[in-house]
Amino acid sequence: MITQEKYRTTVKELLASGSVKMVIGYKPGSTPDRRRPLFIRTSEEADQLVLDSTCMTNLSGYLVTEGLLSDEKRVGIFLRPEGIRSINILAAEYQLNIEQIVILGFDSTGRDVRPLEGRNAGDFSGLLSEIKEKPVQTSKEPLLERIEKMNAQERFDFWQEEFSRCIKCYACRQACPMCYCRRCIVDSNQPQWINTSSHTLGNFEWNIVRAFHLSGRCVQCGNCDRACPVNIPLRLINQRMATEVLDGFDHFAGLSPTQEPVLASFKKDDTETFIL
Amino acid sequence: MTRILFSDKLDNCIAKWRSAGLTVIGPVQGESLSGYAAVEKAAGFEFGMVLPERPLKELFFPQTEPMLRYTIKKNEIDTTDFTAPQGKRIIFGARACDASGLAIDDPLFGWDYKDEYWFQRRNESVIVTIACTKADDFCMCTSLKLAPDSTKGSDVLLRPIDKNRGWLIEELTDRGREAFAIISDYLQESSEPAVPTVVVPEKFNLDACVTWLQNPENFDSKFWKEISMRCIGCASCTYLCPTCHCFDIQDEGDTYSGIRRKNWDSCSFALFTMHTSGHNPRSTQSARWRQRIMHKFNYFPGKFSVNSCSGCGRCSRQCPVDMGITETLQEISKL
Amino acid sequence: MTENIQSTQQNIYKPAIMKIVGRHDEAPGVRTMRLEFQDPADHEQFKKTFRTGMFGLYGVYGEGESTFCVASPETRKEYIECTFRQSGRVTSALANADIGDLVTFRGPYGNRFPIEEFHGKNLLFISGGIALPPTRSVIWSCLDQREKFGKVTIVYGARTVADLVYKHELDEWQERADVELVLTVDPGGESPDWKHRVGFVPTVLEEAAPSPDNCIAVICGPPIMIKFTLISLKKLGFDEKNVYTTLENRMKCGVGKCGRCNVGSVYVCKEGPVFTAAEVSRMPAADL
């Protein structure tokens, strides 16, 4: 509550001083446990702001909305640490100018929500390094453990089962702040790389490609997983890939706005044990 | 006196229907998703949920469906039709909103050109709807002038009796009567009253909304931009909608052989209306959301005299950013 | 209720097989093809139903279908002509097809130009760039029964001289005494030996100033051209009811099911593609 009140005041100050043209935050949703994105442009709108532990959605995807940042004015946004990592990646991939973003950071443990110190992306580099070194989530997801114990065939069958529910609504893509391509690979048809139909093969291909395109870029905000209307555990694939790039290349996505994208860079001594 | 189907007789009924050649389909709770699926035993059903997460529509208009197979030889093209799978089905325990959805789409699939994929399945399916005794915050059939016990699109309406012991039977069509004649041995006469259906509060004034939508001035209202600002442009609302019927036609294969498929498509996608020239009639998300609302409550009723919404509330329930028809119409009511 | 639903045996999504019997390059990337039906039954059906203004879905199996108008007139039903610009997956495949190759056609769909209502009237055709084909279908429908109509004026413009399509037919119309042809290219698009006008279609139209009396106007072109031409026609005194245009939206089914061609409450594939300017003005402008 205190954090929320403090931030309401901050938002009003930011808007009043003209240092931001808009703040992207949260407001109550259609049921008590839901929160929905809020675009604050006036002091009255700021009064709708809600900040608590149920504010889960990573809002950073809205920053790359066409035209939002093109007037070079600044925009404030409420972000959890994963959200801050997202905008670092967007900046590193030249999708936005990090100078235009005013970060209103927060994090939560249990039901407690607390503000994070800082306003600019750079202010959080210490925090992010800490998270890299000491991941908060120490316990591994039981389902992930189960999958890792399976053999190839069992894993294939497991994912077939999961992907068979996919309806190709692309909620995972649209919800993901990293999926900003104007024309997604699945929408390109010359050539048609992957089947657009939502049969098991098409679903499998889509999900593989989506996961690959997010390898080394996903910050595990969970947007895709929450967005999926057919409850495919997308987070598991993303988690696995994040572990892979961390172990393989010591790459923690979104550490800084100038971090080199892991798959667009290399080291001469990268591991190659798998190459014949 | 009404006839009753007691739950403990359901297994016999299923067996009877199955031996009569009907596939028995109903609400099923999967490991991580609920939907309508075929069962062999009554235990496979899950009647407790408000409504299945996946819509009934997909049993009539699947997410992907082959239409034609082609084989190309030199100066010769062979095509074979895929028809919708034959076989009679009984859908036991549909929700009134899902059943209405089918009736809403009938005129669309049938005007001038008949879509046989839809009608083949429609003709072979008996819809047995169970009136709702439970609703959640998103249910809104009453706002659409329908009801938890609406008979639209159903062949038989069942009303639950106390303690889930069975259902009162209300046969609505010949097809329904035929299907229940098969199991007449297991039905009993009774005067037991039905459990009252759930009261779903009205969420918005539909007439006021429609009047607002029909006013051409409001087409360019700032409202559309405001309401759809947080829309991320995915298709979960349209794909889970029991009445959304847009589709795409895609070829899979190569120059020699392959198939042509009919796939779900959505007005939420930017590419849906994009011209070859690059011109896009609905180039913004607000234009696309406006189209969806206008189509459901203004254009579609103008053509087919029925709203293209049955009030299931799935759009709002599943929306990743908590949008949906309910909120939009509620906001319009306030204007 | 479900009782009165009748099942039909015909698959409405199954196309007819067509053989390419002629090809002609109109402009860079723009090609006209002449197609002949392979199955006489399909041809009979086409002859029975086709009227000027209708469109079809042309396709290549493996690639898909693409929508464009039937560019040949209802007075010539032995074949179908279509003109398209190579730009996407389907049109590329069509462009790669050779004479003798087989392609598909689904249609004809949509409504038509009420040509009998044009009898005895003067006709003004206005067209821009690749949009001449739909107009051309009307032009020939009228020229093939020339005695039934009054004065015929054709205003046609393109971005550059190279972008003009049906050049041989333009020459033919130029020669005819009973047709007045006004050709123009956008400023900067003229070649050294260009003898006709230079300027945008609406401007040239206003200069030519055809009389609105007893005159039907048929316009077809890119959305922006239509917009400004309608303004010019209004200035010249044309009644919206006497101005016809065709809308060409993205389509997949062509039979009013798939939902993408809607402009407002209008299903362009069934209620269009031919509309009067009066009808178009009632549609939401932003969705055009």
Add this chain to the structure above:
Amino acid sequence: MSEPFEPKIVAFVCTYCTYAGADLAGTSRLKYAPNVRIVRLPCTGRISPMFILKALQKGADGVLISGCHPGDCHFTHGNYHARRRWMVFRALLDFTGISPERVKFSWISAAEGGKFADLINSVTEEIRNLGPFDQYQQLIKETESPATL
């Protein structure tokens, strides 16, 4: 099945090294298994993971990807980029149940005609032992669309 199973393998190779290596194997009249269909590309950096998926989509039982040794890339570091990409993609395939045994990577220079022939033989043998990629081919079958490799 009485006939021994002959796997279909697609090899994506870079034109400067592995393709030249394959050429050398040919001109040296080395014999190797005929199961591999070679797709020549300018550089391993050009080999998108989409290619691997496409090959599987068309019914391949195995995929081989091969290019210049590190340091030898005609475009100086195309193969370094490719190496990272493969490492990640391989892990992804593994996690989703496509055995890494079916997707092989190698470095073969223009001088290694012998290595090329040996590799083709050993990869073919390994995939022959794994048998047809039934699981994936089942998916293809479900699409009703023919796989045409």
